[in-house]
Amino acid sequence: MIPKAIAKIFLGLLISLSACGSYDVAELRQRVVDSSTFSGAVAREYRKFVVFEADQMMDWPDAHYFAAKALKVLDDPSAAQPEELSNWDIDERFVNALKIGDSRLKAAIRLVTPEDGAEDLAKAITSFDCWVEQAEEGWQNDHIAACRAAFNNALGSLEKKTGIEITDVGEAKIRLVVHHDFDRVHPRSEDLVLIRSFASKGWDDLPLHVHVVGHTDRSGSFEHNKKLSVFRALAVVDAIKSTWPGEYTFSIEGLGEAAPVVATADGIREFRNRRTEAEVTLLTAPQSSSVETAIR
Structure with a gap:
């Protein structure tokens, strides 16, 4: 589901947003992306998620949302930031683990430059967003677990390569x-x-x-x-x-x-x-x- 803060606006502008969102998904599908760059690696990972949501899950609102985010990152790499948890209506049983992930990810983004960890940072950011989106939906436990595992694997790889251990409190x-x-x-x-x-x-x-x-x-x-x-x-x-x-x-x-x-x-x-x-x-x-x- 899209963030709750956006949901009411989305419903009020359904027709126009659907048209715009369809364009974003189509644009991201066909965009030539240089995956050797940080922004390109982020967009590539979002594209996998967007295509899955659109084609397999028929979840067009979230596909549109993350397609637009990917395109924004291609224009402005600084836009590659994890979703704010407060913008999503997440069941309490998932919140604690996501807060820990959020703290660890924000520490990684602060400490590791894209030049030093582009691939792992890209996977960590996009898999965290996948985890958030799936946790708000709250019923596909295998999808939630897969996104969470991908996130932890990406951060683990980053820690190993940089020699930086990031704790659960973001230190x-x-x-x-x-x-x-x-x-x-x-x-x-x-x-x-x-x-x-x-x-x-x-x-x-x-x-x-x-x-x-x-x-x-x-x-x-x-x-x-x-x-x-x-x-x-x-x-x-x-x-x-x-x-x-x-x-x-x-x-x-x-x-x-x-x-x-x-x-x-x-x-x-x-x-x-x-x-x-x-x-x-x-x-x-x-x-x-x-x-x-x-x-x-």
């Missing part, structure tokens, strides 16, 4: 790992490139929390390694503060030699264990700027 988590030379506090210079590259993501308007955990290998005493791991975490915090714009908070932890990536005997040097891990959480709610340390 994003990114894990950065840098390594250290033997008994050194500061990260290796080649690993600092990874930290600096984060500053160019265009996320400086988003509050961040960074949890930094320092580690050592098993060469040296337990007490020495515990202190060294804390200093390594602090050095990574300093590197982040010197390069990242925006608003962020920190917590730090030093685990010494207690959590190796590679198991070794005591006293053995192992480069892969001399690391500092930073888990970056991009927050959806503003946080005050501060640095807090929690050493355990």
